[in-house]
Amino acid sequence: xxxxLAVLVENKPGVLARVAGLFARRGYNIDSLxxxxxxxxxxxxxxxxxxxxxKVIEQVIKQLNKLVDVIKISMLSEKESVERxxxxxxxSADSKTRPTIMQIVDIFRAKIIDVGSKSxxxxxxxxxxxxxxxxxxxxxxxxxxxxxxxxxxxxxxxKSVSYEK
Amino acid sequence: xxxxLAVLVENKPGVLARVAGLFARRGYNIDSLxxxxxxxxxxxxxxxxxxxxxKVIEQVIKQLNKLVDVIKISMLSEKESVERxxxxxxxSADSKTRPTIMQIVDIFRAKIIDVGSKSxxxxxxxxxxxxxxxxxxxxxxxxxxxxxxxxxxxxxxxKSVSYEK
Numbered sequence: 272x273x274x275x276l277a278v279l280v281e282n283k284p285g286v287l288a289r290v291a292g293l294f295a296r297r298g299y300n301i302d303s304l305x306x307x308x309x310x311x312x313x314x315x316x317x318x319x320x321x322x323x324x325x326k327v328i329e330q331v332i333k334q335l336n337k338l339v340d341v342i343k344i345s346m347l348s349e350k351e352s353v354e355r356x357x358x359x360x361x362x363s364a365d366s367k368t369r370p371t372i373m374q375i376v377d378i379f380r381a382k383i384i385d386v387g388s389k390s391x392x393x394x395x396x397x398x399x400x401x402x403x404x405x406x407x408x409x410x411x412x413x414x415x416x417x418x419x420x421x422x423x424x425x426x427x428x429x430k431s432v433s434y435e436k
Numbered sequence: 437x438x439x440x441l442a443v444l445v446e447n448k449p450g451v452l453a454r455v456a457g458l459f460a461r462r463g464y465n466i467d468s469l470x471x472x473x474x475x476x477x478x479x480x481x482x483x484x485x486x487x488x489x490x491k492v493i494e495q496v497i498k499q500l501n502k503l504v505d506v507i508k509i510s511m512l513s514e515k516e517s518v519e520r521x522x523x524x525x526x527x528s529a530d531s532k533t534r535p536t537i538m539q540i541v542d543i544f545r546a547k548i549i550d551v552g553s554k555s556x557x558x559x560x561x562x563x564x565x566x567x568x569x570x571x572x573x574x575x576x577x578x579x580x581x582x583x584x585x586x587x588x589x590x591x592x593x594x595k596s597v598s599y600e601k
Contacts, residue, residue: 419472
């Protein structure tokens, strides 16, 4: 099973190293990690995707809670949350192939954010399946470079992962 | 000065901990870090934003190069690259405020990806300035939750950060 954790942490040097180190030392496999600031500059939010059974996850949460810089941990359920990641694809494109690539971009509601004489850069957001599907379609044109963020996720509706303000 | 590094690493457990640990031990400040898979499942790509003078950056690159899991490091110039990050904002919204919030969403070419009776979730991509500008505008409606990825970046045109295939 894959679990998605939203972790609020103090925005201090070394926090990422401590969190990542905890996973590494215990041999827990991180599938994806994304970290960014929140509306409070002193607090960052990490979205961590971990693979394992329920016991492993309970252990992970217990261990994370022991770190002094961790403020709050929530497990997000796939059904009740929205999840997104962002990818940039640089693809070979000339005047001949550009129109069909632009069609694919339209279908996926992606955006072309750079055009060169022999290449394009495409920006796409979505869940992993959508981004993977686009990547498969682009492969036949020649993918020159890929850059992806980890997944971020948020509960639908009013239920929020937040700190006491 | 802020520097953006694109780092290709082996997709193995513990690599993130080693990279983050290197920065923490030397007291280098990471402004943002994003990590995701590439088109080769054995290779991940990190985008790391570091603050410091040129000497610090040279040191960072030298140290990173010593890690066995690091395959390639490139420094991206702001002028010659595109950079993007992704953010989700959950905002208070009722039937009265929803139309004006939707206007803001349109202006920023953002997307509404969840609607509740009292809240909305907005997805936006762009550079940091754009995302910060939207956050400032949304603040007056009540931001309930924020989740952001780190920045990812890519050279414009054919110049690519890639490994030997």
